[in-house]
Amino acid sequence: MTDPSRVRMTGPLAPFAPGLAAELRRQGYTPDSTARQLRLMAHLSRWLAAEGLDSQDLASAEVERFLEARRAAYSSYFSSRALAPLLAYLRGHQATPPPSPLPPPDGPIEELLHCYRLYLTTERALSDKGARAYANAVRPFLEGRLSQETLSLDRLGAVDVTAFVVASCPRLSPGTVKLTMTALRSLLGFLHLEGTIERPLTAAVPSVARW
Numbered sequence: 001m002t003d004p005s006r007v008r009m010t011g012p013l014a015p016f017a018p019g020l021a022a023e024l025r026r027q028g029y030t031p032d033s034t035a036r037q038l039r040l041m042a043h044l045s046r047w048l049a050a051e052g053l054d055s056q057d058l059a060s061a062e063v064e065r066f067l068e069a070r071r072a073a074y075s076s077y078f079s080s081r082a083l084a085p086l087l088a089y090l091r092g093h094q095a096t097p098p099p100s101p102l103p104p105p106d107g108p109i110e111e112l113l114h115c116y117r118l119y120l121t122t123e124r125a126l127s128d129k130g131a132r133a134y135a136n137a138v139r140p141f142l143e144g145r146l147s148q149e150t151l152s153l154d155r156l157g158a159v160d161v162t163a164f165v166v167a168s169c170p171r172l173s174p175g176t177v178k179l180t181m182t183a184l185r186s187l188l189g190f191l192h193l194e195g196t197i198e199r200p201l202t203a204a205v206p207s208v209a210r211w
Contacts, residue, residue, distance in 0.1 A: 004031055007038040011045030012054040013090075020089050027085075040077050041086050043070065058096040063087070081128070108151035109142045119190050137176075137183035140168060156197050158204035161188070165206060181205055 009017045017038060024034045047066050048054060063083065070078040077083075090096040113135045120131040141164050145152050161184070169177050185202045192200045 004034040004038050007035055007042055009038070009042050009045060011042075011049035013041055013045035013048065016055070016090060016093070016095060017041060019093070020086065023089055024085065036077065037085055040082065043074075044083075044086070055090060055095045056097065058087075058090070060099050108149065109139065109146060112142065112151060113139065115194075116187060116190055120186070124186075133179065134183040134186060137180045138187045140164075141184060141187070153191060153196050156191075156201065158201055161201050161204040162206075181207070 004021050007017075020041060021034055021038060024037055029037070044058075044066055047069060048058065051062075053062065063080070067078055067080065067083065087096065087099075091098060116138075117128075117131040117135050120126040120134060121128060126134070142151065144164060145156070145160075165181075165184075169180065172180065185205045188197070188201045188205070191197045
């Protein structure tokens with residue numbers, strides 16, 4: 001078992017290390033998990049010092065730059081998800097700038113996919129990466145329903161779902177077919193829950209074995 005207090009911390013984030021450790025313990029992190037987060041913090045702090053930056057310079061662009069450097073040097077804890085607890089703590093103490101706001105969705109498809117991804121991550125507990133994969137898999141289906149910048153879904157029927165599957169899946173790899181079928185069922189369930197379509201159409205999506 002690693003003792004979090006033995007993690008060596010230098011650089012501009014060093015003053016925040018005890019507070020982060022206490023907060024992680026309060027959230028139920030084990031000593032090993034806390035130590036891993038502190039080692040990640042130590043790397044970020046060293047990187048900031050080497051770049052001539054401090055915590056208030058840690059905007060979204062610099063976070064991405066650090067993650068690129070992290071991926072080049074380490075084989076773990078190099079994703080935005082891994083950095084989330086640390087950034088949440090720093091932002092909660094106004095030690096770093098808030099994240100840059102995302103641009104508004106552009107067009108009806110992107111607006112719907114934005115809501116769909118939010119549903120997947122909040123209601124279905126899917127990771128951001130998984131939600132993006134699902135959204136990308138069903139994007140061609142939605143593009144086929146777009147007419148003159150209007151997304152026509154209110155009259156969507158089983159025949160439309162089947163037509164999409166027949167037209168698109170034979171040219172896809174088995175893994176992509178499986179993802180597409182799963183994501184399409186998920187999207188249709190979401191559209192029904194939202195009241196966009198009157199009837200659940202998940203049964204119109206064939207099983208992967210048929211392909």
